[in-house]
Amino acid sequence: xxxxxxxxxxxxxxxxxxNIFSICFQPRTPSPGKHGILFFPPFAEEMxxxxxxxxxxxxxxxxxxxxxxVVDLFGTGDSEGEHGDADWATWASDIRCAMDWMRQQGIETxxxxxxxxxxxxxxxxxxxxxxxxxxxxxxQPVIKGAVFLTQFLRLRMAADLVADGEKITTKELxxxxxxxxxxEVAGYGLSPGxxxxxxxxxxxxLLKTYSGDLLWLxxxxxxxxxxxxxxxxxVGEMRDTPCNITFQxxxxxxxxxxxxxxxxxxxxxxxxxxxxxxFQCTS
Amino acid sequence: xxxxxxxxxxxxxxxxxxxxxxxxxxxLLGNLPELDSMAVVTVITALEEQYGFIxxxxxxxxxxxxxxxxxxxxVQEKVSG
Numbered sequence: 540x541x542x543x544x545x546x547x548x549x550x551x552x553x554x555x556x557x558n559i560f561s562i563c564f565q566p567r568t569p570s571p572g573k574h575g576i577l578f579f580p581p582f583a584e585e586m587x588x589x590x591x592x593x594x595x596x597x598x599x600x601x602x603x604x605x606x607x608x609v610v611d612l613f614g615t616g617d618s619e620g621e622h623g624d625a626d627w628a629t630w631a632s633d634i635r636c637a638m639d640w641m642r643q644q645g646i647e648t649x650x651x652x653x654x655x656x657x658x659x660x661x662x663x664x665x666x667x668x669x670x671x672x673x674x675x676x677x678x679q680p681v682i683k684g685a686v687f688l689t690q691f692l693r694l695r696m697a698a699d700l701v702a703d704g705e706k707i708t709t710k711e712l713x714x715x716x717x718x719x720x721x722x723e724v725a726g727y728g729l730s731p732g733x734x735x736x737x738x739x740x741x742x743x744x745l746l747k748t749y750s751g752d753l754l755w756l757x758x759x760x761x762x763x764x765x766x767x768x769x770x771x772x773x774v775g776e777m778r779d780t781p782c783n784i785t786f787q788x789x790x791x792x793x794x795x796x797x798x799x800x801x802x803x804x805x806x807x808x809x810x811x812x813x814x815x816x817x818f819q820c821t822s
Numbered sequence: 823x824x825x826x827x828x829x830x831x832x833x834x835x836x837x838x839x840x841x842x843x844x845x846x847x848x849x850l851l852g853n854l855p856e857l858d859s860m861a862v863v864t865v866i867t868a869l870e871e872q873y874g875f876i877x878x879x880x881x882x883x884x885x886x887x888x889x890x891x892x893x894x895x896x897v898q899e900k901v902s903g
Contacts, residue, residue: 584860690863690867693863693866693867693879694859694860694863696879696882697859697860697862697863697866698859700851700859700862700882700883700884700887701851701857701858701859701862703884706879708879708880709879710879725859725860760833767871792833792836796834796860796864797836798836798856798858798860798861799836
């Protein structure tokens, strides 16, 4: 079963606000458990920089017999809609449509795989659609939406800095959002609704709403780096809650921020192995 | 601290072996093509996470990123201030 290339099925999935571009990695030999994995993408440019590695991981999963679905949420990638019209609730309904599609394909055991901001969407959807997911895999989850939003808004300031012009501050951008304006950062439109939703997200609060198995994979730049304090602290705080977290680290450069392609064989190998072990899937 | 700041810049810009060649007076902004807006944000974020301070936009200017030395002095002031 391993080493067999999956069939790639690209298609447009009708969703609430428009058609969303999806790619299904269909295994040559589906697992007896009819396992499916639904991917929740990172935000904006992070997704573009992650596509290749996400596809590699999806292939690795499908070699085990799992069906993997990777979607471009409304307003992103090749999906319909403008980024400035995207909002969190629409994205949750995109996921709902994706889940229904997978079920129609015969998937009986569903896992969520969320990366960066997508990790928060995955947990939020597990909360919105309870008892529908067997386990959750997180790659480098965003811990505080407010911090993440500030880092994203900073791209505007940084672009002005590099271009040696008048720089607009994140404070000014937040004021524009508060006044109801959709702003533009690094080529991406950002509406007040979406910014507001992101700002309120906290990984800790979302983890408390989940009482299943969760595999948290934190990627470190090199072997001698420690895991980020915020991550290990949060895992510790969750110890006595119903959320059953397995925390693993692996060495991998932060490809979602880097301009050059990064090879990630260790990540793929570890992730696939840890996924199988944590969720005790029999292929 | 210069060494730590050097590694952070080296990582963010994926300089690899070239990281070691960055000196205190090495010009960064305008000299390193890898230092684009994304890299500026990556460096600021990494410094915040490493040293535990928060950087306000008003504190950053082109001068901050003029050289490895100026960036290190900025970090020193944030840490002690």
